[in-house]
Amino acid sequence: MRIVIVRHAIALDRNEAAAQGIDDADRPLTDAGRDKMAQGALGLARLRARPALLATSPWRRARATAEILAKPLGVHEVVTTPALLPGHLQPELLDWLTDRGAPDTVVLVGHEPDLGLWAGWLVNGRTRSMLRLKKGSACCIDFNELPTPGHGELQWLLTPRQLRGLAGTD
DSSP: OEEEEEEOOOBOOHHHHHHTTOOGGGOOBOHHHHHHHHHHHHHHHHTTOOOSEEEEOSSHHHHHHHHHHHTTTTOSOEEEOGGGSTTOOHHHHHHHHHHTTOOSEEEEEEOTTHHHHHHHHHHHSSSSOSOOOOTTOEEEEEOSSSOOTTOOEEEEEEOHHHHHHHTTOO
16 A cells, blocks of 8 residues: 655745634645645656545645646545544544545645654654655555554655656756
8 A cells, every 4th residue: 555645835924814713623724735736746646646546634734735736636536534634644534444445545734843753753763753754745654454553554645846846847
């Protein structure tokens, strides 16, 4: 199984949102965030990330990021799961994936610091971050069979600029 982890694209600043009375869960992507993610999605597609499942946190910025990824990755349906909300990863997300039959390739869109912690748990079996995902960046972790903590192998970690570079847009 291959798990591609993507942090949501650049969203409205948390303080600006609060000043406008916008809840953190409802912060939208900025225009620049949308544009950069659209370019990064083309780079991700060049890596042949053709997921059987594209899942996202229910928060607005993550859902919008997943919707941007869907077409370039050849996905017709984006699935929302609370398992990708902040504070809900570790075994909960692993159980959720297993309940879906552990498809060959999965793309998951969510939030930091949880995604970095989850990636670290998958690779080294410990709940400590071994990487930090910038907004719009992605990493890929492979497993021989079903994903289990400490048995994942980090294949790549790409910044947003590197993803755009793969698409030839940066």
